[in-house]
Structures are given as C-alpha cells and as structure tokens.
Amino acid sequence: MKTLTVELGERSYPIYIGSGLLDRPDLLTGHVKSRQVLVVTNQIVAPLYLERVRASLEGYRCETIVLPDGEEYKNMATLMRIFDALLGARFDRGVTLIALGGGVIGDITGFAAACYQRGVSFIQIPTTLLAQVDSSVGGKTGVNHPLGKNMIGAFHQPQCVIADTDVLNTLNERELRAGIAEIIKYGLICDAEFFLWLESNIDRLSARDAEALAFAVERSCRDKAAVVAADEREGGVRALLNFGHTFGHAVETGMGYGAWLHGEAVAAGMCAAAELSAREGLLAPADARRAIELIARAGLPVRLPREIDPDRFLELMAVDKKVQAGKLRLILLKSIGVAVMTGQFELAKLRECIEARREGA
Amino acid sequence: MKTLTVELGERSYPIYIGSGLLDRPDLLTGHVKSRQVLVVTNQIVAPLYLERVRASLEGYRCETIVLPDGEEYKNMATLMRIFDALLGARFDRGVTLIALGGGVIGDITGFAAACYQRGVSFIQIPTTLLAQVDSSVGGKTGVNHPLGKNMIGAFHQPQCVIADTDVLNTLNERELRAGIAEIIKYGLICDAEFFLWLESNIDRLSARDAEALAFAVERSCRDKAAVVAADEREGGVRALLNFGHTFGHAVETGMGYGAWLHGEAVAAGMCAAAELSAREGLLAPADARRAIELIARAGLPVRLPREIDPDRFLELMAVDKKVQAGKLRLILLKSIGVAVMTGQFELAKLRECIEARREGA
Numbered sequence: 001m002k003t004l005t006v007e008l009g010e011r012s013y014p015i016y017i018g019s020g021l022l023d024r025p026d027l028l029t030g031h032v033k034s035r036q037v038l039v040v041t042n043q044i045v046a047p048l049y050l051e052r053v054r055a056s057l058e059g060y061r062c063e064t065i066v067l068p069d070g071e072e073y074k075n076m077a078t079l080m081r082i083f084d085a086l087l088g089a090r091f092d093r094g095v096t097l098i099a100l101g102g103g104v105i106g107d108i109t110g111f112a113a114a115c116y117q118r119g120v121s122f123i124q125i126p127t128t129l130l131a132q133v134d135s136s137v138g139g140k141t142g143v144n145h146p147l148g149k150n151m152i153g154a155f156h157q158p159q160c161v162i163a164d165t166d167v168l169n170t171l172n173e174r175e176l177r178a179g180i181a182e183i184i185k186y187g188l189i190c191d192a193e194f195f196l197w198l199e200s201n202i203d204r205l206s207a208r209d210a211e212a213l214a215f216a217v218e219r220s221c222r223d224k225a226a227v228v229a230a231d232e233r234e235g236g237v238r239a240l241l242n243f244g245h246t247f248g249h250a251v252e253t254g255m256g257y258g259a260w261l262h263g264e265a266v267a268a269g270m271c272a273a274a275e276l277s278a279r280e281g282l283l284a285p286a287d288a289r290r291a292i293e294l295i296a297r298a299g300l301p302v303r304l305p306r307e308i309d310p311d312r313f314l315e316l317m318a319v320d321k322k323v324q325a326g327k328l329r330l331i332l333l334k335s336i337g338v339a340v341m342t343g344q345f346e347l348a349k350l351r352e353c354i355e356a357r358r359e360g361a
Numbered sequence: 362m363k364t365l366t367v368e369l370g371e372r373s374y375p376i377y378i379g380s381g382l383l384d385r386p387d388l389l390t391g392h393v394k395s396r397q398v399l400v401v402t403n404q405i406v407a408p409l410y411l412e413r414v415r416a417s418l419e420g421y422r423c424e425t426i427v428l429p430d431g432e433e434y435k436n437m438a439t440l441m442r443i444f445d446a447l448l449g450a451r452f453d454r455g456v457t458l459i460a461l462g463g464g465v466i467g468d469i470t471g472f473a474a475a476c477y478q479r480g481v482s483f484i485q486i487p488t489t490l491l492a493q494v495d496s497s498v499g500g501k502t503g504v505n506h507p508l509g510k511n512m513i514g515a516f517h518q519p520q521c522v523i524a525d526t527d528v529l530n531t532l533n534e535r536e537l538r539a540g541i542a543e544i545i546k547y548g549l550i551c552d553a554e555f556f557l558w559l560e561s562n563i564d565r566l567s568a569r570d571a572e573a574l575a576f577a578v579e580r581s582c583r584d585k586a587a588v589v590a591a592d593e594r595e596g597g598v599r600a601l602l603n604f605g606h607t608f609g610h611a612v613e614t615g616m617g618y619g620a621w622l623h624g625e626a627v628a629a630g631m632c633a634a635a636e637l638s639a640r641e642g643l644l645a646p647a648d649a650r651r652a653i654e655l656i657a658r659a660g661l662p663v664r665l666p667r668e669i670d671p672d673r674f675l676e677l678m679a680v681d682k683k684v685q686a687g688k689l690r691l692i693l694l695k696s697i698g699v700a701v702m703t704g705q706f707e708l709a710k711l712r713e714c715i716e717a718r719r720e721g722a
Binding site: 083114119319325 | 503509
C-alpha cells in the first residue's frame with residue numbers, strides 16, 4: 001500500500017492506494033469519529049462491494065442509501081434523498097458519510113456532507129478509475145444544474161481516500177477508458193515525463209495490467225495532490241486541472257447528463273483544447289497531434305458530437321466557472337506538460353476549432 | 362451611523378447601523394466586486410424597498426428575484442429558484458447576491474451564495490428587527506428540512522451587513538415582537554447589564570422609540586459579533602446563542618413552518634429553558650420568573666403550543682444540531698447573563714417542564 005498526503009494544514013488527509021484495501025477495516029475506522037455512518041452508493045456498486053464495506057463497520061450504527069447510477073441523477077433531488085436518510089436515521093453532527101462509488105457518488109456525497117447540519121465528515125472510497133485518479137481527491141463537491149455542470153457545490157475535504165485498485169477489475173471497458181482520459185490530462189498539463197510513459201504504456205493500461213494501473217493511479221494522485229495543496233480553492237493554478245473541461249462540460253450538458261461519460265467528454269474536450277492551442281500558435285502542431293493520437297489510442301472519443309451545433313456549443317461554454325466579467329477563459333497548452341489559463345484567444349478561432357473537431361467534419 | 366466589525370481575520374466584515382442607510386449607495390457598492398448583482402427579496406419587502414436598493418446600483422447589471430414570504434418557503438425548492446435565476450442571467454463567480462429581507466431571505470440567500478459555483482459573495486440588508494439583531498450577523502446560512510429546522514446549510518460570511526433602523530417603522534407588531542425576543546436572549550445569556558436596561562425600557566422598544574431601538578440593535582449586534590469572533594463555527598461558546606432554540610425549533614417544525622414566527626417560538630422556548638434551569642437547581646427561581654416576566658411584557662408567547670403533546674415534543678427536540686452521540690444537550694441559565702451548554706439534566710424533568718409550560722397547563 002502507498003500512502004500519499006494532500007497537504008492542506010489542518011485539513012490534510014491521506015490517500016491510500018493499493019490492492020485489497022477494502023478488506024482493511026482499520027483504514028476506514030481510523031477516520032470515522034463517532035458510531036454513526038451512512039454509506040452512500042449506487043445500484044451497480046452495491047451488489048459488488050457494499051457488504052465488504054459494511055463488514056468493516058461491525059459495531060457501528062451503519063445505514064445505507066443506494067442511489068440510481070448515472071450523471072443524470074447528480075442533482076438536487078438526489079441530494080435531498082441523502083438528507084432524508086440522514087434525518088430519518090436521526091444522525092447528528094458526529095456522523096461520517098462514506099462515498100462508495102464513482103465520481104457522481106463522490107461529488108454528491110461530499111456535498112451532502114458539506115451541508116448537513118452545516119458540515120460533517122466524509123470518506124471517499126472511489127470505485128472507478130476516474131474517481132480514483134481525479135474526483136475523489138481535492139474536495140470539490142457538488143451537483144449539476146440543468147443549465148450547467150457542477151454549478152452548485154462546495155469545497156469540502158474528505159477525512160481520507162481509500163483507492164483499492166482491485167476494484168478496477170470489475171469496471172466495464174467504457175468506464176475504464178473514461179478514467180484513462182483524466183490520467184492523460186495530468187501528462188498534458190503538468191507532467192511531460194508521465195506523458196512519455198503513457199505513450200509507451202497506454203496499451204498496458206487498456207489491458208488492465210495491474211502494475212501499470214497502480215503506477216498510473218499513484219502518479220495521477222500525486223500530481224493532483226500537489227496542485228490542490230498549492231491552491232485549494234482554485235484561485236489560480238488549480239484551474240489548470242480543468243483542461244478540456246469547458247468543452248467537456250458543454251458536451252455533457254448539451255447531450256443531456258449521462259449520455260456521454262464525464263471522461264469521454266473531457267477526452268474530446270482535450271482534443272479541441274489542444275487543437276485551439278495549436279491554432280493560436282501556442283502549441284507546436286506536432287504536439288497537438290501527439291495529444292490527440294494518445295487519446296485516440298486509448299479508445300476515447302476525439303471528436304465533439306455532431307448533435308450540438310457550434311453556436312449552441314459556444315452558448316454552453318459561456319456557462320463556466322472560469323468565466324470572469326463575461327469573458328470566457330480556457331486552459332490551453334504551451335507544450336506537452338505545460339498548461340496556461342487564458343482569455344487571450346480569438347472567438348472566431350474557437351468557433352472554427354469547434355467546427356473542425358465536430359464528428360464528420 | 363455606527364460601524365461594528367465582526368472580527369474574523371480575512372473574513373472580517375462591517376455591520377453598519379443607523380438611520381437612512383438605504384439611501385447610501387456607497388455602503389453597498391463598496392462591497393460589490395463585479396458589475397453583476399442579484400437582489401433576493403420577498404413579496405412584502407419588494408414594494409417597500411426594492412426600488413431604493415436598485416437605485417443604488419445604477420450602472421450595475423442588477424437582476425431581481427422576488428420570493429414568497431414566510432418560513433414555509435425556506436426550503437430546497439426555493440433555493441433552486443435562486444440558482445435558476447443566477448444561471449438564467451449567466452452570472453459568474455464574480456456575482457454578488459444581496460439579501461433584502463428578514464431572516465428567511467438572509468438565510469436562504471446566504472446559502473445560495475455559499476453554494477453557487479462553490480461560493481460567491483453576498484451582502485445582508487436585514488429588514489426585520491430579528492434579522493438586524495441576529496440572523497444577518499455571523500454567517501449561519503441554510504434552509505429547513507421537513508424533519509428539522511436549518512438542517513441543511515453552510516457557514517458563509519457576508520461582505521457586510523447594512524441595518525437601516527428606519528425600516529423598522531414598516532414592520533408589523535408581530536414581527537417587531539419576534540425581534541425583541543432575540544434581543545432579550547442576549548441579555549439572558551451574556552449581558553446582565555443589557556437585561557436590566559431591557560427591564561426598564563421594554564415598553565419603549567414596543568412603542569418603537571427610535572433611540573431605544575437603535576441602542577438595542579447596536580448592543581445586540583455587538584454581543585453577537587463578540588461571540589461569533591470567538592467561535593465562528595460553533596465549536597463551543599457560539600452554541601449559547603441557541604438559548605431557547607431547541608425548544609423553539611421543535612415548536613416551528615411541529616406546528617408547521619410559518620405557523621409561529623421564529624422569534625415567537627424562541628420566546629416560548631426561552632421560558633421553557635429558564636424553567637428547566639430552575640427545576641435543575643441551576644438558576645434561582647426568582648430569576649427564571651424575571652426572564653419569563655420580561656418576555657411576557659414584550660407581548661411574546663410564554664407557553665408552548667397545546668397542539669404538540671410532550672412525547673412528540675421530545676421527539677422533535679431530538680433532531681437538533683447540538684445532539685452528540687444520541688445525547689441531547691441544551692443551553693441553560695446559571696444566572697441572568699450567564700448561560701451554559703449541558704447534557705446534565707434529567708429527561709424526566711425536561712418532560713415535566715414541557716408539560717408545565719404547555720398552554721392551559
């Protein structure tokens with residue numbers, strides 16, 4: 001087992017990464033304060049792992065809520081169901097919520113923990129690759145609004161993250177690839193060496209080589225933890241983690257939440273952002289091609305969906321948390337491993353780029 | 362104009378108290394960061410004061426949302442309407458929300474600001490006495506759940522509080538008295554000298570004597586600001602501000618939100634808490650009588666509603682943010698001006714006390 005620490009002063013917490021961690025009750029109970037626990041999971045994960053987590057909590061007052069699976073349920077109505085469960089069980093401020101699932105479960109559970117009685121503890125047990133390498137780390141929590149992804153939320157750090165790499169064996173192919181998208185992102189924005197490793201090892205990741213996956217999860221968490229430690233509330237450098245996400249969120253919102261997986265939308269979004277970086281003269285065209293090629297080799301979408309026309313796409317992009325005084329800002333690449341946030345791009349070029357990257361263009 | 366400061370390091374902010382402050386655009390605009398403003402108000406307050414606030418914001422992109430009035434609308438559905446308005450207007454992270462209204466508007470607007478894009482700025486313009494002396498100060502925000510008052514929320518401090526004492530002239534009698542309840546609370550829990558002043562001046566407050574009201578608002582804000590500065594997130598002393606509130610919240614939830622005003626429920630709750638303090642031998646019976654007598658002189662309810670039987674009342678009290686490991690803790694008085702939080706009371710005595718303080722008992 002590897003232990004990384006997200007360094008945030010009194011809000012610091014460990015990320016445990018390794019095999020067989022779901023059978024280590026000590027990891028879990030060491031971070032549960034009182035005897036009250038609510039495990040939040042979904043209908044896919046519950047039959048696979050819920051009993052093992054519950055078995056770790058013998059002697060605790062452990063309640064469970066099983067939500068439907070999918071981004072389309074990451075909303076206020078589902079959030080309210082968690083509050084109903086907490087109040088129905090009369091759980092007090094000492095309760096610990098456990099998010100057992102992918103990014104949707106982690107985000108909504110974390111937000112419920114942020115708001116219940118104005119803030120209680122929670123623990124992340126991410127069961128998808130995407131959640132292990134990205135969404136479970138860093139304390140961004142929230143739900144979607146019909147008009148925009150993750151528009152309602154809070155910064156609320158977990159007590160710990162328990163990433164059992166064995167669970168990746170039960171992931172379907174599509175979920176696996178979605179996670180690889182965020183792994184590639186770290187290489188592109190801040191870790192050129194990791195990008196080189198990915199170019200050589202992408203097929204091992206796709207084939208679920210245990211050693212390769214463990215390395216990629218640890219390296220991704222390390223990269224993310226460093227960024228979060230430097231800028232917890234996204235005043236600056238943390239925004240770079242959003243590379244590809246403004247395009248990606250537009251895809252998710254425009255296609256209807258759940259139609260594209262988050263990682264798929266981010267993959268196509270990173271290709272668009274790489275292309276725009278090249279069109280703006282920031283990035284060498286050959287490096288943009290390398291980025292897109294690696295994403296393609298991972299079996300991820302490299303094109304924006306035909307169904308969203310460019311005007312609508314721009315409209316959707318305009319609802320983004322990086323918009324400042326009406327001006328859209330994007331994360332672009334200067335080279336492989338170096339990203340910048342900038343509002344200095346031509347809207348006409350952005351439009352051209354969206355056109356050029358549409359399916360069938 | 363008096364200016365008090367809530368001392369919270371980088372989250373410190375001023376409370377402006379005085380006459381004619383709604384006609385001082387500088388107070389408002391000095392705390393609005395970008396050009397985007399959403400004023401949240403209700404159907405009672407809008408016809409009275411909305412135009413004056415809007416007039417202060419000439420040159421800003423100022424949108425308005427007018428909510429129905431009443432505690433029964435302090436819920437997730439109303440909260441969602443604020444997010445709809447923010448996203449409908451495409452407001453970004455630079456937006457400032459302005460809460461123009463009483464405690465319900467302040468709490469729900471503050472919570473919307475806490476969650477919109479994971480946190481934006483807001484300003485409190487309290488238009489009830491209760492909001493001026495209590496709910497607008499200290500950063501507690503939130504909404505009710507059908508099973509419990511203020512169970513969903515966040516700590517989120519405003520940029521400033523603008524308390525124009527002239528607005529108290531348009532308050533109805535019932536709202537005025539509800540505010541006096543929280544004023545009396547400060548005397549009881551931490552300010553014996555103020556309690557003495559209140560015993561001499563309660564009739565002036567009820568008659569809306571401008572000087573007396575201005576003094577009481579300032580003194581109350583000063584008392585509250587000191588407590589909040591010492592304990593922003595209610596790890597300890599801040600809980601004392603909840604004197605009478607566990608009983609009061611049970612009344613509000615049990616009778617249906619909006620049936621009793623918050624201040625009315627707190628008034629009856631403080632009488633119950635004073636009586637329990639005496640029954641537990643903590644407080645001299647004569648002092649409990651003085652507390653109840655002052656509350657009665659203010660025209661406030663001193664009895665718990667007949668409609669909630671004692672078993673149900675205890676059940677409602679068990680859903681309280683001060684419950685710890687299943688144990689209810691209450692704020693009790695040791696003397697006029699000195700409160701304590703304690704779980705050391707007999708449940709049988711609490712039950713007797715609820716019986717004894719019921720209407721018609």
